[in-house]
Each structure stands twice: as C-alpha cells, then as structure tokens.
Amino acid sequence: MSAMSSNWDRRSVLRAAAGLSAAGALAACGSNNGRSGGGSSGKSLVQYFHAYGEAGTEQAIKKYAKAYDKAAVTTQWITGSDFESKLFATLLTKNAPDLFEFHPQIQLVKSGQVADLTDIIDPVKDDFNPADITSHTVDGKIYGVRMIDDPQFFFYRPSLLEKAGVKVPTTLDELIEAAAKLTTGKVKGLFLGNDLHAVINPMIWSAGADTLDEKNQIAYHTDGVIEGIKKMRKLFTSGDLLLDAPADYWDPSALNQGLCAMQFCGMWAMPQFQQTLGDDIGVFPFPKVTDAGKPSVYNGGWSMFVNAKGKNVDLAKEYVKWLWIDQKKYQEDWATSYGFHIPPRTSIAQSATKLKSGLPAEGVKLFNEYGHFDNIGWTQAMITALEDVFADSVRKGGDPGAALDKADKTVDRELKKLFG
Amino acid sequence: MSTTTTRDLARPAPAKASKARPRRGLRGSSTFNFWLFTSPFLIGLVIFVYVPIGWSIWLSFFEARFTVTPDKFVGFDNYRFMLDNNDFVGSLGTFTVFAAFIVPTTWALSLGLAMLVNRLRFLRAFFRSVFFLPTACSYVAASLIWKMSLFNGVRFGLANTVLGWFGVENIAWLANPDPPWYWLVILTARLWLQSGFYMILFLAALQNIPQELYEAAAIDGAKPGWQTFRHITLPQLRATSTAVILLLLVAAYQAFDEFFNLLSKTTWGRPPLVELYYTALGQNQDYGAGSAGAVMLTLLIVVVTLFQGRIMGFGRGDESK
Numbered sequence: 169m170s171a172m173s174s175n176w177d178r179r180s181v182l183r184a185a186a187g188l189s190a191a192g193a194l195a196a197c198g199s200n201n202g203r204s205g206g207g208s209s210g211k212s213l214v215q216y217f218h219a220y221g222e223a224g225t226e227q228a229i230k231k232y233a234k235a236y237d238k239a240a241v242t243t244q245w246i247t248g249s250d251f252e253s254k255l256f257a258t259l260l261t262k263n264a265p266d267l268f269e270f271h272p273q274i275q276l277v278k279s280g281q282v283a284d285l286t287d288i289i290d291p292v293k294d295d296f297n298p299a300d301i302t303s304h305t306v307d308g309k310i311y312g313v314r315m316i317d318d319p320q321f322f323f324y325r326p327s328l329l330e331k332a333g334v335k336v337p338t339t340l341d342e343l344i345e346a347a348a349k350l351t352t353g354k355v356k357g358l359f360l361g362n363d364l365h366a367v368i369n370p371m372i373w374s375a376g377a378d379t380l381d382e383k384n385q386i387a388y389h390t391d392g393v394i395e396g397i398k399k400m401r402k403l404f405t406s407g408d409l410l411l412d413a414p415a416d417y418w419d420p421s422a423l424n425q426g427l428c429a430m431q432f433c434g435m436w437a438m439p440q441f442q443q444t445l446g447d448d449i450g451v452f453p454f455p456k457v458t459d460a461g462k463p464s465v466y467n468g469g470w471s472m473f474v475n476a477k478g479k480n481v482d483l484a485k486e487y488v489k490w491l492w493i494d495q496k497k498y499q500e501d502w503a504t505s506y507g508f509h510i511p512p513r514t515s516i517a518q519s520a521t522k523l524k525s526g527l528p529a530e531g532v533k534l535f536n537e538y539g540h541f542d543n544i545g546w547t548q549a550m551i552t553a554l555e556d557v558f559a560d561s562v563r564k565g566g567d568p569g570a571a572l573d574k575a576d577k578t579v580d581r582e583l584k585k586l587f588g
Numbered sequence: 589m590s591t592t593t594t595r596d597l598a599r600p601a602p603a604k605a606s607k608a609r610p611r612r613g614l615r616g617s618s619t620f621n622f623w624l625f626t627s628p629f630l631i632g633l634v635i636f637v638y639v640p641i642g643w644s645i646w647l648s649f650f651e652a653r654f655t656v657t658p659d660k661f662v663g664f665d666n667y668r669f670m671l672d673n674n675d676f677v678g679s680l681g682t683f684t685v686f687a688a689f690i691v692p693t694t695w696a697l698s699l700g701l702a703m704l705v706n707r708l709r710f711l712r713a714f715f716r717s718v719f720f721l722p723t724a725c726s727y728v729a730a731s732l733i734w735k736m737s738l739f740n741g742v743r744f745g746l747a748n749t750v751l752g753w754f755g756v757e758n759i760a761w762l763a764n765p766d767p768p769w770y771w772l773v774i775l776t777a778r779l780w781l782q783s784g785f786y787m788i789l790f791l792a793a794l795q796n797i798p799q800e801l802y803e804a805a806a807i808d809g810a811k812p813g814w815q816t817f818r819h820i821t822l823p824q825l826r827a828t829s830t831a832v833i834l835l836l837l838v839a840a841y842q843a844f845d846e847f848f849n850l851l852s853k854t855t856w857g858r859p860p861l862v863e864l865y866y867t868a869l870g871q872n873q874d875y876g877a878g879s880a881g882a883v884m885l886t887l888l889i890v891v892v893t894l895f896q897g898r899i900m901g902f903g904r905g906d907e908s909k
Binding site for chain 2: 256257412413564
C-alpha cells in the first residue's frame with residue numbers, strides 16, 4: 169500500500185463516484201410519465217401535443233379524446249419552447265407516446281419512428297390539400313395526417329402606418345425603412361420574434377431561393393440570400409426592432425400591448441389581434457428581398473403521427489382515423505374555434521364560414537397566393553443549421569458567406585445520411 | 589488509514605468512528621456487513637453511473653442517431669466531427685471565461701456577506717436566512733424571472749426602467765450579443781442564487797476562528813480592519829476557501845440551466861454541457877457525436893482533477909495534515 173498515490177486514487181475516485189451517483193439518483197427521481205396507472209382493463213393511448221397558446225385548446229383536445237369510446241386517450245400537453253427535443257427524446261424510450269403531433273420530417277420516417285398511414289388517408293386523399301399530401305409523402309407512402317395549416321405573415325396597425333406616412337412594405341428595404349419611421353420613443357417599428365428564426369424560411373423564399381431543390385440538394389446558398397442576410401443584419405442593428413420581448417413571435421402580445429407597430433406572427437393569433445385592436449389590423453406577406461424574388465408566406469402547421477415503435481400502433485391509427493379523418497365537426501372546431509387555422513381538407517375549408525370574409529379571408533388569400541409548404545426532406549438538424557447562420561451573421565456580425573459555408577457542411581452531412 | 593477494502597476492515601479499522609456497541613455487533617462477519625451496507629450504494633452506482641458511462645463510450649464509436657442501440661460502427665468519426673466543428677472546442681473557452689468570472693466573484697461576495705452578517709449584533713438570524721433563501725430557488729425559475737421581468741428588452745423591464753431614469757436607451761440584454769450584456773444577466777443570476785450558500789460555509793468558518801487569536805494580534809499591535817483580516821482571518825479561512833473554490837469550480841462545470849434558459853438558439857455562450865445537450869439530446873439526437881464529446885469532456889475533467897490533486901494535495905488524506 170504505497171502510501172500516497174494508491175490512497176489518493178481510491179479516495180478521490182470514490183468521492184467522484186459518490187457525487188456522480190448522487191446526481192444519477194436524483195435524475196432517476198423524475199419518472200413521472202403521466203400515465204396514471206394505465207388501467208388493467210380497457211385499452212389506453214397516450215398522445216403528445218405542444219402547448220397551443222389559445223384559450224380552450226387543451227380542453228378541446230381532451231374533449232375530443234374523451235368522446236372516443238374504443239380506448240382511453242391520455243393527452244400530454246407539453247409546455248415550454250422545445251417540444252421537438254422532448255418529443256425526440258421520449259420517442260426513444262418506453263414512455264414514448266402512441267401518437268403525437270409534429271411537422272413532417274423525413275428522419276422520422278427513415279429511422280422507422282412513424283407509421284405508414286396511407287391506408288387510412290387514401291380513401292379521402294382527394295379531399296386534402298394536395299400540398300399537404302405531398303409534404304407527408306415519402307416513396308408513395310403517406311406518414312401523417314395534417315390537422316391544421318398555419319400560414320405565417322406580418323400583422324400591422326394601419327392607423328400607425330398612416331400616422332407615420334408609411335405604405336405597406338413590398339420589399340425588404342421598404343420594410344426596414346418602415347420600421348425606422350414607425351419607431352417612436354415608446355413603440356418599436358417591428359417585431360420578428362426574439363431570435364428572428366421565424367423569418368428565416370420566408371426570407372430565403374423571398375430572395376428567390378429555396379431550402380432544398382427537387383433533387384434534395386442545397387438551394388439556400390445564393391447571392392440573394394446573402395444579400396437578404398446583410399439586410400437583416402442592418403435591420404437588427406438599426407434599433408428599430410423590438411428585441412427581448414417577454415413573449416415570442418407566436419404570441420400576439422407585442423403588437424397588442426403597443427410595443428411595436430408591425431409584428432411577424434401567424435394566422436392562429438388573428439382572433440386575439442381582432443379582439444384587442446378591432447379593425448385596426450392588417451396583414452402582408454414577407455416582402456421580396458431581391459428583384460428576382462417574390463413575397464412569401466410559410467404555410468406551417470401540425471400533423472398527427474403514429475409512433476411505429478409503440479405497443480398500440482393499430483389502435484393509435486384507428487384513433488387518428490376516427491378523429492382526424494372521420495370527425496369533421498371536431499376538425500372544424502379545432503381549426504376555427506380557438507385560434508384561426510386553415511383546414512387542410514377542402515370540404516371543411518369550404519364550410520368554415522369564419523374564414524370566408526374580412527381579415528381571415530385575406531389570410532387565406534396570402535396562404536393560397538404566396539404559401540410555401542413544409543419540405544419533408546428539410547429536417548430539424550438542417551433547420552438548426554440555418555438558425556445558427558442567423559445567429560452568427562444577423563445577431564452577431566459574422567460574414568454571411570462563411571456562416572452559410574458552415575451550414576452547408578452540416579446540411580450535407582445530414583443529406584448524405586438521409587439520401588445517400 | 590483507508591477503510592475501503594475488506595482486508596482493512598478485518599482489522600478493527602473503524603476505530604475512528606467506533607462506539608463500543610455497534611462495533612461488537614459487526615465483528616462477527618464484517619465482510620457480510622460491508623457488502624450489506626455498501627451494496628445498495630454500489631448497485632445504484634453501477635446502474636446509474638457506470639453502465640451509462642460504458643454505454644456512452646460504446647455509443648461514441650457508432651452512428652447513433654435517433655437510437656441508443658445503434659449497429660453502424662464508425663470508428664473515430666464522431667470524435668473527428670466533434671473536434672472539427674468549432675462549437676465543442678469553443679464551448680470549453682466559454683466555460684473558462686465563465687469560471688474565471690464567477691468563481692472569484694462568488695468567493696468574494698459570499699465572504700463579504702459572511703463578514704457583514706458575522707458583525708451583526710441584531711437580526712443576525714434574519715439576515716442569514718434572507719441571504720440564504722435564494723439557494724432554495726431553482727435555476728430555471730430564477731432564469732425565467734431574470735429573463736422576463738428583470739432583463740427583458742422592453743421599456744417596462746426592471747433594468748431598462750432604471751436605465752430609463754438616466755436617459756439610457758432600452759437595451760436588448762439577451763438577443764444582441766454585441767456588446768455581450770448576456771454575461772451580466774447570467775452572472776448576476778448565478779451570484780444571487782449561490783452566494784448565500786457559500787456565505788453560510790464562510791460564516792461557520794468565521795465563527796470557528798478562536799477569539800484569542802484576535803486578542804493576541806491586538807496585543808501585538810495589529811490594527812483592526814485590513815491588517816487583521818489579511819493576517820488572521822484570511823489564513824484561518826484557508827481550508828474553507830479552498831473547499832469553496834473547488835465547489836464553485838464544480839458548480840461552474842455543471843452550469844446548464846441558466847445558459848439553456850436565458851440563451852436559447854444562440855451560437856455563443858454555450859458551456860460544454862449545453863453544447864452536448866444540443867448535440868445529443870436536443871433536436872439533433874446524435875447520441876454518437878454527443879457521447880464522443882462527453883467522453884472527451886470526461887477525460888479532460890479527469891486530467892484536470894489529477895493535476896489539481898497533485899498541486900493542491902486535495903484528497904491526499906489525513907496524513908498530509
């Protein structure tokens with residue numbers, strides 16, 4: 169037992185081990201998976217939803233679930249800003265939900281995490297917006313049922329624009345100029361969200377580029393996009409942008425509380441804007457960035473997926489079919505009673521009277537005229553890569569070309585893994 | 589004087605902690621008792637620590653995306669990827685900056701608080717509790733308060749309101765990294781949260797300094813104030829100070845919550861754990877690359893700890909006293 173070193177080792181190793189194990193034990197405590205017992209009789213399903221901001225949404229989803237009589241459906245309402253992370257992590261465990269809402273992303277298909285739903289969608293395929301079918305299709309199989317389409321665009325207060333003598337912007341330069349003119353002591357001209365990431369895709373489209381082309385190759389690395397990023401940097405440093413607001417872009421409060429004159433947001437918040445601001449609210453798409461570009465709108469939205477590795481795949485599919493294919497009443501209620509969303513099914517869209525006139529109709533027009541849908545090949549890792557580009561060259565003053573080069577590396581690595 | 593092997597236990601090693609009664613009971617089969625008492629701990633250790641560590645090392649050689657049971661062996665590819673992208677290496681730099689600020693400031697602040705509270709004649713218990721209370725607050729809750737009410741970027745944020753009195757424009761504390769105001773937010777949050785705890789440690793140590801030392805110093809002509817502090821108090825606090833600094837360093841290494849909550853979606857201000865979270869557990873779910881980073885980080889910590897042990901004699905045991 170040579171005095172020093174062996175003694176030392178054992179003690180410090182044990183001490184370190186003790187610390188580590190204490191941390192491990194603590195971490196193991198949080199095993200509340202929300203399945204209350206599970207119930208020995210009767211079948212049960214667990215579904216994941218991200219927390220919608222509109223009042224009544226959680227109750228609505230639970231109400232639909234309760235109306236289903238073939239299984240007890242438990243809803244996990246995931247609050248917090250990183251639904252993706254929680255979803256992706258849980259999908260690997262035994263506590264994975266049987267069905268969940270998300271956006272179409274091909275890595276979920278390639279890794280066998282989402283079930284093929286072609287057989288339940290096929291009978292009503294023609295009733296769906298074709299773009300919503302395309303965005304969920306890989307090799308002829310359809311992997312998710314679209315619940316709602318959510319176009320994202322700018323909301324503005326016409327009274328403030330009039331007072332400042334500003335016209336509705338049709339180019340990014342005009343938007344920057346308008347933001348400057350609309351900024352007064354207490355009100356900032358424009359709010360794009362706290363990290364600006366919501367406008368990345370619209371900016372790319374409005375610069376005449378795209379995320380990926382049809383061959384699934386990088387299409388965002390163009391001169392127009394670089395020019396757009398430089399303009400965004402100018403806007404970011406101008407002092408006319410509302411930053412670090414208590415709520416992010418998806419929440420209507422920045423514009424509603426009079427913190428800004430224009431805000432990037434989504435169709436879902438339209439009822440709240442109207443309720444607070446009355447008629448003093450208008451919408452416009454992301455303006456064109458370059459002369460070659462066109463205004464654009466991101467047609468986001470949410471779809472239901474079935475966990476292919478779950479224990480109740482068939483039952484989950486049945487539930488998805490029951491609620492999101494058969495129950496049109498609930499689908500319309502979900503799309504128009506809380507926030508405004510565009511029903512992906514033509515038959516429901518046609519009967520949704522709330523979206524037929526006034527501002528909602530204008531939103532639908534922007535959706536149809538300028539909308540870009542999800543590309544299933546554009547995955548979370550690639551989304552993050554472009555968010556890093558914005559962080560590096562818009563919020564930080566880095567060189568856009570270099571930042572895009574860096575993103576290319578990540579995206580290429582990803583593309584190679586997915587498409588070979 | 590180790591008591592951690594069975595061979596040692598066969599001798600009446602627990603002499604130090606011995607009270608006559610339990611010792612007699614244990615004597616019969618000390619090996620059995622050793623395992624009886626340590627096995628719950630050891631089982632937990634193996635399941636929650638060593639298996640994950642081993643698994644992580646195994647994962648680091650595979651392409652493990654969206655799975656923790658991969659089958660595609662890629663050798664050192666993950667390691668190359670982690671070292672190639674500047675993010676992981678940069679995160680070590682971020683950690684260094686963070687530790688260089690937070691360790692001395694917390695040390696100084698908690699010592700200062702302890703001295704102040706120690707001097708109090710009245711309400712000592714009250715102030716002790718008041719300063720200690722933030723320790724009970726969670727980092728996540730504090731981050732949200734810091735982000736949404738103290739340091740938000742709009743005119744009614746507390747910091748901006750105060751600055752507004754002096755005619756200073758609203759500052760975007762977190763969104764704009766230029767100048768890096770976010771460090772102020774992070775450092776103040778952590779200072780508020782952890783100083784109280786270390787204050788208690790210092791307070792205990794201060795109360796342990798024999799009054800006679802101060803009397804002797806006074807007789808020898810030491811002036812109260814700086815001189816006494818420098819030559820009596822500080823040397824007497826040496827053991828506590830060392831412990832506090834080590835604990836602070838460990839805490840800094842583990843920094844995650846406030847960075848994660850305050851700086852969402854940035855490419856800066858990411859200490860190693862946050863970086864690894866984004867690689868392995870966040871949206872990317874790249875367990876291979878994440879594990880490779882974790883293994884390298886572990887190696888680094890091991891090296892630093894060994895080095896530190898050599899220099900400070902930490903953990904050398906009682907002989908060195």
